[in-house]
Amino acid sequence: MQLIDSSAKISPLAVVEEGAQIGANVEIGPFCVIGKDVKIGAGTKIHSNVVIQGVTEIGEDNQIFQFASIGEINQDLKYQGEPTKTIIGHRNRIRESVTIHRGTVQGGGITQVGDDNLFMINCHIAHDCRIGNRCIIANNGTLAGHVTLDDFVIVGGMSAIHQFVVIGSHVMLGGGSMVSQDVPPYVMAQGNHARPFGVNLEGLKRRGFEKATMHAIRNVYKLIYRSGKTLEEAMPEIEQYAKSEAAVSLFLAFFKRSTRGIIR
Numbered sequence: 001m002q003l004i005d006s007s008a009k010i011s012p013l014a015v016v017e018e019g020a021q022i023g024a025n026v027e028i029g030p031f032c033v034i035g036k037d038v039k040i041g042a043g044t045k046i047h048s049n050v051v052i053q054g055v056t057e058i059g060e061d062n063q064i065f066q067f068a069s070i071g072e073i074n075q076d077l078k079y080q081g082e083p084t085k086t087i088i089g090h091r092n093r094i095r096e097s098v099t100i101h102r103g104t105v106q107g108g109g110i111t112q113v114g115d116d117n118l119f120m121i122n123c124h125i126a127h128d129c130r131i132g133n134r135c136i137i138a139n140n141g142t143l144a145g146h147v148t149l150d151d152f153v154i155v156g157g158m159s160a161i162h163q164f165v166v167i168g169s170h171v172m173l174g175g176g177s178m179v180s181q182d183v184p185p186y187v188m189a190q191g192n193h194a195r196p197f198g199v200n201l202e203g204l205k206r207r208g209f210e211k212a213t214m215h216a217i218r219n220v221y222k223l224i225y226r227s228g229k230t231l232e233e234a235m236p237e238i239e240q241y242a243k244s245e246a247a248v249s250l251f252l253a254f255f256k257r258s259t260r261g262i263i264r
Helices: 201-206 211-225 231-244 246-257
Strands: 038-040 055-058 069-072 085-088 099-101 110-113 187-191 194-199
Touching: 055 069, 069 085, 085 099, 099 110, 194 201, 194 211, 201 211, 211 231, 211 246, 231 246
Parallel strands: 038 055, 055 085, 069 099, 085 110
Antiparallel strands: 187 194
16 A cells, blocks of 8 residues: 555655655655654645654645644653544644644543644644634644634634633634633633633624624623623523524533533
């Protein structure tokens, strides 16, 4: 079986270990190290000085810039060399010095990244994180182990997210945020510790949300944060909104997954 496609362009100064699977039109720059259990999909470009190790699958048409480290041994002291994985989807842009660590057995065994994400310079994505699609993590953003980012999340520069935190879809975290509890969908938050500051209306407009839908989302936000009701007391009204506006259902699905309590 041919493991390196004949159309791949690999610098003679790169180290590609025997067993690595390299797809069509992949480019690998000088001084890269690609481990034996790595699989790289078609059209992905890997710039110089990138290290990809472990059982790592990278999809198609990604751009991985210099000094990134992907699939390396994680920083969890419980890790004992088990064959855990790193899985990255398609069309991601992984900028300089980004680190994405492999999973742990205790966390399900996989660190997973979806499609069309942008990870800016010096981001860290720890073991067992799950990142959806079209997320942006700005410079020096840090995700601790087991963090979940749903789709369309923006994490401002110099922000840090605590272990096991869930960030809902369409959330925008301002720069320098310290996030220790879960953030519901559509919310803007910032601070140390992060607090809610309204609905991410500008982001929703850019993504084509209808006015009626945004109005319903804003009403749910008011129920959660301004009505004086507990989340349990507000839930029947949120369920009613979800019957007429499908976008509100994201709140209900989020609350079922939330374990750390939501930011206040």
